[in-house]
Amino acid sequence: MIVTVTPNPSIDRTVEIPVLTPGAVLRATDHRVDPGGKGVNVSRVLARFGRPTLAVMPGGEGELAALLRRAGVQPVCTPATGTTRVNTALVEADGTTTKVNEPGVPLTADQVDALVDTVRVHAAPADWVVTAGSVPSGATDDLHARITRAARSAGARVAVDTSGTALAHAVAATPDLVKPNVAELAELVGHPLPALADVLAAARELVVGGIGTVLVSMGASGALAVTDDGAWHVASPAVAVRSTVGAGDSTLAGYLIALTSGAPSSDALHHAVACGAAAVGLPGTAVPGPADLDLPHVRPATAPDSTLDLTGEAA
Numbered sequence: 001m002i003v004t005v006t007p008n009p010s011i012d013r014t015v016e017i018p019v020l021t022p023g024a025v026l027r028a029t030d031h032r033v034d035p036g037g038k039g040v041n042v043s044r045v046l047a048r049f050g051r052p053t054l055a056v057m058p059g060g061e062g063e064l065a066a067l068l069r070r071a072g073v074q075p076v077c078t079p080a081t082g083t084t085r086v087n088t089a090l091v092e093a094d095g096t097t098t099k100v101n102e103p104g105v106p107l108t109a110d111q112v113d114a115l116v117d118t119v120r121v122h123a124a125p126a127d128w129v130v131t132a133g134s135v136p137s138g139a140t141d142d143l144h145a146r147i148t149r150a151a152r153s154a155g156a157r158v159a160v161d162t163s164g165t166a167l168a169h170a171v172a173a174t175p176d177l178v179k180p181n182v183a184e185l186a187e188l189v190g191h192p193l194p195a196l197a198d199v200l201a202a203a204r205e206l207v208v209g210g211i212g213t214v215l216v217s218m219g220a221s222g223a224l225a226v227t228d229d230g231a232w233h234v235a236s237p238a239v240a241v242r243s244t245v246g247a248g249d250s251t252l253a254g255y256l257i258a259l260t261s262g263a264p265s266s267d268a269l270h271h272a273v274a275c276g277a278a279a280v281g282l283p284g285t286a287v288p289g290p291a292d293l294d295l296p297h298v299r300p301a302t303a304p305d306s307t308l309d310l311t312g313e314a315a
């Protein structure tokens, strides 16, 4: 069982437009609504792969909980007052995505404590707890670190996907896995990472500091996994990009699905990249299931090629 935690969940609204012209009245060619938030998306992928999962999140039994149940995910709602935020993605015909994320429902100190306590309870029977996304106002930037410590004290392994100061706090709590993208990792280590060699060095630094696995998603350049046992890179296959929203969450879910099936890190990374690539081929925040994967077209994991230039990815 994998429990996910999304302190700042969302309803994701995607509007497809031919091209984004600031200041113009744009006519949508299509639109859709998905449950959203990083942990929520990980749970949705797990559910599509038939894996048991719970999605812990602040909020009542409203529209988001109903959407999640329809997606086969059991929500665990913790106390919060307010309406779930709506995050809007404007997706152009070439797949370029502009995202507007609302701030979300603020939490009181008691509501933050209730979230952490709920995680502790549900972490006890879990193999992994994934805590991910932004920190809502009212909570402090050490929220994912607190959740990491609570889940670990209950015996679960912990994966974190967040950014900025919240990621720095989480790293100090040494979770079992972190999943930054290149820009997030660069901010964490405090310098740009223009080549795969730089990303590898930064990831190794974290592993030496006590993080079990650093899984770096690198957009069109695929993903890198670094553990105590080694480092592997898997390139992304060429994909017609429909929407990149949720690709990182699908990558993390794909990694954990394979790992908890007993796969070694190299094969887990292969599965992760297949899931990420499948996600970008789907509209909005739609997430992949087994039938969406094109495993034969994803190249096997190799030792990272230090000369690979990542310029073009956010470095």
Ligand SMILES: Nc1ncnc2c1ncn2[C@@H]1O[C@H](COP(=O)(O)OP(=O)(O)OP(=O)(O)O)[C@@H](O)[C@H]1O
Binding pocket: 180, 181, 182, 216, 217, 218, 219, 220, 221, 222, 223, 236, 237, 238, 239, 241, 244, 245, 246, 247, 248, 249, 250, 251, 272, 273, 274, 276, 277, 280
């Ligand atoms: N343009 C692309 N072409 C092919 N694959 C892609 C592309 N963009 C993303 N991917 C796949 O999706 C994975 C995750 O992408 P990315 O690194 O952009 O995640 P992210 O920044 O965490 O995204 P998000 O926060 O929106 O979930 C990549 O490792 C890759 O497998």
Ligand SMILES: O=P(O)(O)OC[C@@]1(O)O[C@H](CO)[C@@H](O)[C@@H]1O
Binding pocket: 008, 010, 012, 035, 036, 037, 038, 041, 087, 099, 101, 132, 133, 134, 135, 245, 246, 247, 248, 249, 285
């Ligand atoms: O505002 P945050 O919490 O950083 O990110 C929220 C979000 O952009 O992340 C998911 C994609 O990873 C979306 O479903 C959601 O809208």
